[in-house]
Amino acid sequence: MIPQQKFEVAYEISILVAGYLRGDLTKEQETKLKEWQQASNDHLNWFNDFCQQEKIDQQLKMYHATNKASVWNKTQDKILAAAKVRTKGRMGLWQRIAVAASILLCLSIGLHFYLTKYTSFFLEQQASRSGITAGGNKAFLTLSDGKKIVLSETKNGVTIDATKLAYSDGTEIQAISASGDTSHYAKVSTPRGGTYEVVLPDGTRVWLNAASGLSFPTKFIGTSRKVELSGEAYFEVAKDKMHPFIVESKGQQVEVLGTHFNINAYQEEVNVKTTLLEGAVKITTSGGAKLLKPGQQSDLINGEISIREVNVENTVAWKNGEFSFKNEELGSIMRKIARWYNVEVVFNNKELSKKTLSGNISRFEQVSKVLRILEMTGDIKFKIQGKTVTVY
Amino acid sequence: MLLTETFDEQYWIIAFRKGNDHALSHFFELHYRSLCYFAGRLLQDDMEAEEVVSDCFYKLWERHQDFETAQNIKAFLYISCRNACLNHLKKTKRKTAIQQEYIKHLEEGEETIFYEVIETEILTILSQEIEGLPDKCREVFKLIYLENRKTDEIAAMLGLSVQTVRNHKTRAIELLKTSFLKKGVSAAMTLAFLLFIDR
CATH class of the missing domain: 3.55.50.30 (Phage tail protein beta-alpha-beta fold)
Structure with missing residues (x-):
């Protein structure tokens, strides 16, 4: 093993040689370097060999070529x-x-x-x-005529109805207004790492979490307002007592008149969770129907519903x-x-x-x-x- | 200046002993180039050199409580690097003549590694001088001297005028103390100029 002392000598010599190359050795240092050179033939040979312009240029190149x-x-x-x-x-x-x-x-x-x-x-x-x-504001819109539009990442929401397609700040989305689209159905989907706000034809606001999709008609016709959800979304449903709002998602149907609630229905999750913040909702599954009160969360596993009280803030934190x-x-x-x-x-x-x-x-x-x-x-x-x- | 240096060194060594990862990156920053060069010289293989050097820093970190001074750290890195290279060379089946020579020297005594350490240290000092140049000046200098780039090429790369590149070069020569570096860059420029004329 090389003792520390040996290293000290090596460091000292290197400082002397660097000083020599720079041309700013003191008299004392010069003497020291001379003494070392003359101490052995090896020293002198090494010194003469090392201090050549091309050699130093070459070695500095090597020295800098590290990753x-x-x-x-x-x-x-x-x-x-x-x-x-x-x-x-x-x-x-x-x-x-x-x-x-x-x-x-x-x-x-x-x-x-x-x-x-x-x-x-x-x-x-x-x-x-x-x-x-x-993630950020990322989503795309698919219309029933097959047209697919990538929604702007600088906007956070989109408003859709039979006559108009615009961002929530009022900017119209060109792709459609120009073509006079006659689409009857639309789907807004977010990728992984995406979120978007959608305003439906009746004024209902829906916030989509990542990797989610919402399908809905561009005009609500008939006795109910029916939409389909995959993934997670928070709903603020516009009040309309004559036309119940229905969300279909993995294994359940949620029916409301006008209220705020969150549904988490990802394919990869075992359970479907519906959380109510305001108003009242009715959840129907193959096994029957249950009513939720504000502050409650229903948990659907394999067709069985259980209800419990939760901290709703946690549930909708993602939206905020x-x-x-x-x-x-x-x-x-x-x-x-x-x-x-x-x-x-x-x-x-x-x-x-x-x-x-x-x-x-x-x-x-x-x-x-x-x-x-x-x-x-x-x-x-x-x-x-x-x-x-x-x-x- | 010296006082603050000593203070900094004290600070980093204490932090390192405590297992502070920022201290690890501090010492990495200080020594990785020297070690890569050192291992690269011995092994003649850059990829293997990277493996050996990262192993050395890993071993250093594993023993972080054992080091009393920054000098200890440096010596440890050099020694473990030398040992790792020697082990690697012994394992290599097909050796070049230079490598066989190295193994012989390394096994015989300390002298070979002694000169390698001196050379590495000198290059570190010269390199510090280059790194000490002002930003653009340094960039231009490195491109000319280390990469043999032509003036117009550098101008295009950095989005500067040819004249500005020349000015940076002149300033670099003024600022550098080591005559070898001054000569080096002038020679590189002259060569590039001659080649240019030749076309």
Whole structure:
């Protein structure tokens, strides 16, 4: 092994040679360099060989031809891989014991930050490398004549009826007004990472969450106003006692006269949840019908409805630009994150998806920030690779 | 100046010992180029050099509590880099003549690595001088000197006039102290100029 002293000599010589190349050696330094050169033939040969213009030019080129990002990424990957092995194995137990002991010492918060800190830092690096961004106003409109229009990302809502198609700020959507469309049916769909507000022909306002779709006629005819929903939406239904408003979604029919409510009916979710904020709704399934009161949420699983009281603010937080989780299963939380940031989520261990967590954060934050908050509230860690978030 | 440097060093080493990841990126920033160059020289393979260097930083981080001074960190990086390169070279089945020579030297004694360290350190000092130039000036200098770009090419790349590029070059030569760097850039320019005339 090379002793530290040897390095000190090497550093000193390099400073002297650099000074020589620069031409600003003091008399004293000059003498030192001379002495070193004359101490051995090897020294002198090396010196003469190194101090050639072409050689230095060449070596400086090599010196600068490094790929910083690539080396840094590799370093991070190695550190994270090792941290992962540790949380799985024996060390995980010791870490947990350490945490428990510190709680006794009233240091729990500090230590928790300490333990989660460095992986979180890497999370931000990983996220910016992956180019994952929060969702925004993204949607497209399909008309029954097959025409498909991509809605502007700089607008947040669209108003549709038989005679007019416009953004909620009044700007007309050219594609249709010019062609004199005679479409009778329309569908607004949001992709993963998209949200949009739709104003229906009767004035009902619907906010679509990510990866959702709403189909409706461009003119409501007949005794009821019927629309179809996939995914999640918040409704503010225009009052019209003569014409009940009906939302059909996965396995249920919600009938209202005029009220505010939220339906979560994603295909990938086991249950369909309908939450009432104001007024009254009737939910009909193959198994029968139930009435909801404000503040209640119905939960439909395999045709069975159960009703419970909930904090409605949490349910509609998404509409107000927030993630709000209260003792929610990590599986469900991660599906929301996946839809909004358009990422895939992988659980290293299925059990983790059953953990329940709480937390509040803006939906417009970087994904790394959202994950960091979750890391701080629960005993979990995340890793981002490309568009995949791994929970471990 | 020196005092603040010492203070900064103290700050970073304490943070590093505590396992602060920003301190890791600080030391990475300081040493990654030297190590990549060092490993690249020994291995003659840039991809392998990246693997070896990232391994060294990983090992450094694993032992973050053990380091007392910034000098310890630097020495550790050099030594573990040298060892990793040697191990890698031994494992490589088909070796070039230079590599075989290196293995012999590396196994025999410390002298080879001693000169490698000196050379790397000198290049680090020269490189710091280049990095210390003002923004545009540095960019122009690097393109001329390190990438052998022609004046008009640089002008197009940076969206500047040819005259402005020339001005940056003149200023770089004024600001640089090391005559080797001054000569280097002048030579590169003259060469580019001659080639240009030749067409």
